[in-house]
Amino acid sequence: MRILVVEDDPDLRRQLTDALTQSGYAVDQAADGEEGHFLGDTEPYDAVILDLGLPILDGVSVLERWREDGKLFPVLILTARDRWSEKVAGFDAGADDYLTKPFYTEELLARLRALLRRASGHASAHLELGDLRVDTRAARATIKGQPIKLTAHEYRVLSYMMHHQGRVVPRTELVEHIYDQDFDRDSNTIEVFIGRLRKKIGSDYIQTERGLGYRLIDPTSEDASADNA
Template sequence: MRILLIEDDRLIGDGIKAGLIKMGFSVDWFLSGNDGLLALDAAPYDAVVLDLSLPQMDGLDILRQWRKNGQDVPVLILTARDALEQRVAGLQQGADDYLCKPFALSEVAARLQALIRRRHGQLQPTLQHGGVALEPGSRTVTLHGEPLVLKSRELAILELLLMNPGRVLTRAQLEEKLYSWDEDVSSNAVEVHIHHLRKKLGSEFIRTVHGVGYTLGAAV
């Protein structure tokens, strides 16, 4: 899942980005309010981590503008403003969740996963298709109850397909979710990951819709 991070504190921002990447997220990080405001129109983000005290443009003003423009991406406010009225103001402007600094990175990740699940209408924390079950929180996959080892990108593709049952995802859509702007992507990267997943889950588990993309196939 691809996350937009807007945080002007370099130490905090670097820690959040590095930590979320280790947990399987793709992260684009911006330090200024103006850049962060415009970034949401440039990529298909699954959620936003938004600081409030930003240079150029306050976080609440950014959030207000997004909601005015119809942007419905889930937003997690992360800030040192811990007064009740500030938390209420953030929620009233359209924030979906709120965390005060200092924070535990594991809680940030858990809250992001919950927001993304709700956006996709997933009520259960476990994503499942037949005998394949994925636990986003622990980044573990089982096949008929037995642990299955997947590489990070393979797991990310599997999560995207399980979050979008019945939907065909193009290669471009998968690339946009898997890779941030500062990463190089080889022309056949997605195809290679799909090939490896099929070897581990069965050749029919991921179906190719020729000329369009990929979708979940037969349950194993």
């Protein structure tokens, strides 16, 4: 899952980026509203953390422009504790949730997980499919209760597909959502990650839809049995 952090305080921006990266996300950063608006307007993010008190272009204006342009990604706004009016303006502009500064990083991560779950139609922090389980709080996966050792990029691929299980996910979409902006992207590596995941979780979980992409399924379900018949 790919997250954009728009925050002008360099220490807080670095703190958030480190915490998000350690939690298994690909993270892009912007230090002002103009850069943040450009990135959100041109890159496919799963969610955005947006400070409202930004230089050049304030956060409310950034959010309003995104929503006017049809950008639907969840947005978590950050506001000063004594500026309740900012919260109202943020919600009216299209925000999905907010946190007041200062805040605990753990709470921000929990709120972000909730936004991502709701955006993809899931209610629990534990994503399950057959015997496969991903704990988004701990950024860990198990199969039949046994831990799966995954690299950071393997986890990102699996987590993204678990959020969108049952849907065909194009390879280009995976590339866009597991790498940050500065990473040297190579779409061919997705095939490598998919191959490794098949070895670790079982080849029946990931279907290749030729010319389209990959689909994560429950191999024990009746639908999967019918597909394999």
